[in-house]
Amino acid sequence: VYLLCLHHEDFERKFDVDDPFVKQDLQWSLFSNETFEQRFKLKHPLGSTEHFGIYGSSNGVLCISDEILKPKSRIHIWNPTIGKYRTVPLSITDDTKFGYIALQFGFHPGVNDYKVVRMMCMDNKAFAVEVYSLATNSWKMIEA
DSSP states (O other): OEEEEEEESOTTOOOOTTOHHHHHTEEEEEEETTTOOEEEEEOOTTSOOTTEEEEEEETTEEEEEESSOOTTOOEEEEETTTTEEEEOOOOSSOGGGOSEEEEEEEEETTTTEEEEEEEEEOTTOOEEEEEEETTTTEEEEEOO
């Protein structure tokens, strides 16, 4: 079991969090869950650590996307241990009318599948939910 951490290479370094060059020096690593020693340096699947957030993890698999979600934000499912990732296809929903978007990610053991749940809301409280299945590589709209 490992802990995933986004950190500066020099743990002891004192730095100004507003310094724009600090973010460029950040890296992903896996640390031992027991000793907290750094075990593996990881290469971010999209090449940059900036502007990405983690929207869930299950069994060591992560869901990452834009730090600030937008209607056409790309979603990626990443297994950092084996270094593979998949970019989720864009949704078929016309989501440009939604102002708020949230993501969740998890594993459904009953069907042995990883799922991404995307919830979208407009100011007038219109609401839509869709689910992506890694097994079928497709989206499904959840009806109210």
